[in-house]
Amino acid sequence: MDMLSRLAINIILLVGILSSTIVEGQCPKDSNYYSITYTGGNTNYVQEAVTTSHNEIVAVLQNPSNSTFVAKFTSNGNVIWSNEYSPDYPMVYWNSFPWYEKTKMEGMIMAKDSTYYIYGSTYEHGRAVSGGEDPPSHWAGLILHLDKYGSVISGRYIGNWRTDYAINGMMQLGNGNLIVYLRSLFYPFTSKLLCIDDANGIVWATPLQPNTLYSEVAEVKPVIKELSNGNIVVANGMVRNLADTLFQPWLPPVIFPPPLYYFNLFQIDGKSGTLVWQRSSQCPPLTNTHITKNFIPQIKGISELPGGNISFLADMYLPIDGLIYYNSQDFSKRAVNFITNSDGYFIKLYAYHQKGGSCSLQNVWQAGNKQVLLVKDTTNQQRIIFEIDENGQITSSKSFSSAISTELSSDFGLQQKSNAGYFIFQGDPYSTSFHLDITNAKGNDSCIQRPVAMVSEDLPWPWFVDKVHFPTIPPDVDMRYSLFNFSRKSYPLSQNTICQYQYTCCTDFIDTLHAHNVSICENETYTLPDNSRVNTTGSYYTKYHTERGCDSVVYFNVKVLKSPSHLTASPDTCLESPAGVQLKATGGYDSYSWNGLVIPDSVYTVHSVGTYWVTAENICGSKTDTIHVYDHCKFPIYFPTAFTPNGDGVNDVLRVPLANKNKFRRLSIYNRWGQLVFYTTTRDAGWDGKFNGLAQATGVYVYFLEMETLAGEKVNQKGTVALIR
Structure with a gap:
């Protein structure tokens, strides 16, 4: 420096x-709190976020037009960097192949080395043929690996032509391997759980194909958790689109109309990828009730409890009318804690909501031995953060007003390191702004804090269980796992602090104007x-x-800086047009000196014949190359009539003479029996009179010299050459 x-x-x-x-x-400083609104050039909302060891925040954001950007913030909410990422395969022509659109990154994780993995999917197009595409367009999974500065470390593609896959979940195991949930979007809808090692090799690939009548819910992200024994628990959603029937003794059958949703839970051996157990639980049917919209219940968090029990935290509707479960008509939205034993069998169900209201679970995280839930009150849109202990009991709760109170608004919460307060994102898919609330170390923010009273209920689970099963099928790695190019460009964010308390003994200083x-x-x-x-x-x-x-x-x-040693000028050329001719040099340098004229372009147009030279120079060195421009494009072909490979150092090697101005393509030499004894596509290479290491006899040999004029016209010459010893 x-x-x-x-x-x-x-x-x-x-x-x-x-x-x-x-x-x-x-x-x-731990008493400070902030409420900040950010505005970008497009609509955006937070998909997922993580916190670093220094309480910085990294968030992946998406908008309905399938643009993805990732932003990093300080612990006080100041933007450190913000970049948009997209496939680096631009569509140059109408029939470009392949090209990508509808790229959607659904989530992120922070790796053990403090880098970030962003995952999602893209729509890959085939070659345009007769009004269609061949191969046909399809979905493929993507992984984007970023360093802490937002630079692309690598990109990965998981998919193949004539398949449809998307990556909907990811986590990193304690041994550093990545677990990837690859969702199948094509018949027979066999999703896969992949284990990928540090060398980007697939350790195992477990097929996940539900039995007949059931299918995965594409809108539900799977949740993945590594247990203390090294095994992996996964929760996803299943749907049955045919009615089901409950048969009871001495009573008429009860028909449950579709759609019927299920929590599907299973455990995978972390070393081999084999299925350990699988359980499923039907959620309350909502068809023909007062819930008119097609609501999809989903699990949003998994925690391993002391003693080995497992907690699955979900967003769903539960009946509140006190009727027998299959007669219920009145439902209310709840955050629920579905607790199983270590083998996945149901033990307890706790439901949480604001007193006198209902709520929707936004996300979940672990804080020591407690689980922290962020919910949104469905009546007044307030955000509520509450903690529950290992027994499912509420230990604390805090409520905050919403900056964005639209029906489609969503929230994502994070715990600050050392349990020093919360970060709460809020956004709407159709708004150009998103919001961040940062509480103080005690989780308070007087700008937005409101009173709250959360209640819990201990409930049964009377609905069908273990309807969904994974048949045993052989693994089928029908996809390729390959490198993928991403481009990066800045995505500016303006920020406006709506409310704050900051103890002003010092202030953050972010120098964006004077970068070194x-x-x-x-x-x-x-x-x-x-x-x-x-x-x-x-x-x-x-x-x-x-x-x-x-x-x-x-x-x-x-x-x-690119080393000047890579500089190469275009071949000699000719000038037969008054428009001039373009001379070209290797790209990638800041400037070029063309016959002493320094310009930033690697292309230089000349209008007269002569010798031109180009120089690239920087702190890494200097190199010059020359180009000859002739007044005509076609030249005579010169070739020797004899050579003497006798080792005297004179005329020992047969080569194409430098006097030839045409472009060299290849030289072939044959003996009198038509056997090829020498061949080269390199102009400087020559024949030393040997074939397979043996000296050839004195005699006449046939040569065939292929060249091109400076204008690209093929010119060939055939003749004989004498070998004299």
Whole structure:
């Protein structure tokens, strides 16, 4: 780093340190809270988010037009970076093949190395043929791997032509392997649970195909959890689209009209991928009740309880009219805690809601030995965060008003590290703004906090169980797992702080206007002030944390310069048109010197014959190449009539003479029996008079020389050459 750059960083740090000395003692930053609205260039809402070890937030956002962006925020909600990611396979022509659209990233996880995996799906098109496509267009799963700076580490594709797959869930095991839920969208609808190791090899692939009459609910994301024994528990949704019947002794049968939804729970051996157990539980049928909309119940979180029991937390409707379960007509939405033993058999059901109201479960997370639930009151749209202990009992609750009170609004909550408060996102798929509330360390935010009284109910589960089964079928890896290119571009976000309390002994300083520009050569690395080493072009940052708890974020734009050793000019050419001719050089350099004229373009147009040279020069070196421009395009062909491979150093090798101005393509030489004794497509290569290591006899040989004029017209010459020893 140069002296000016170091001086600028020291000034920034000094400003942060001076601002932190306004008040004596430690700054009580954990009392701060914020309510912030962000606006982007498109509609957007938060799909999922994670927190880092420094209480930074990384969120993946999506909009209905299938644009995905990922943003990173400080613990106070300031934007560190925000980027849009899309498949890097642009459609240049109407029949481009392949190309991608409808890309939708559904979720994310933070890996053990503090990088991020974003997962979802894309729609891949085949080659346009006779008004259709061949192969036909289809869905495929995608994985995007990002570093902490938002740079693309790698992209992965899981799918194949004539299949339809989407990635709907992912987690990382304790051993570092990735578990991927690959949902099948084509008959016979055999989804797969994949285990992928660090070397990107598929360790096992478990087929998941439900029995006849049942199918997966495409709108429900599976939830995946690793247990303490290394096994994996998965919860997803199933649907039956045919009526079911309850037969009772001495009573008429009871018909349950479709659709009928089920919680499908199963456990997989983490080492082999074999199915350990599977259970299913029918949810209350809602057809012909006062619930007119087609509501889909879904499990949103799994926790392993002390003693081995398993808690499945779900969003669903439960009856409230006190009638026999199959006669119920009056239902209310609840957050429920469905508890099973370690083998998946039902033990307890707890239902949670605001006193006198109903609620919808948004998401769930673990905080020590407690589970934390974020729900939305369906009456007044308030967000409620409450904690439950291992026995399913409510231990605390807090309520917050909504900044976005639309019917389609959704929320996503996160726990700050060390249980120091909450982050709560809120958005609407059709709004250009989304909202973030940051509570203080005790989970309070006076800007939006409201009184709340949550209640719990201990209920039975009288509905059908174990209707859904996975038949035993052989594994079938019918997809390819390959590299995939993603492009990245900045997605600017403006932010507006609606309400806050901030103890002002110091303030965060994010210097977005004075990024430090750093250039390095290929195969070199640059060490950031926090000792992170980078070797790819991108925008990076270092965060300094002052004694009083404030952050100073300094940005570095690192550019890897292309080595001039790669420079190559286009072949010699001819000028037969008054419009001139374009000379070309290898792209990727900041500037080019064409006969002493420095321009940023790798293409240079000339209007006269002569010799031209191009130079690329930077801190990594310098190289010059030349191009000859002739006044005509076709030249005579010259070839020797004899050569003497006797080892005297004179005329020992037969080559195409440099006097030939035409473009060389290939040279073939045959003996008198028509046997090919020499062949080359390299102009500088020559024949030393040997074949298979043996010296050939003195005599006459036939050559066939293939060339092209400078305008691309084929010109060939056939003749004889004498080998003399």
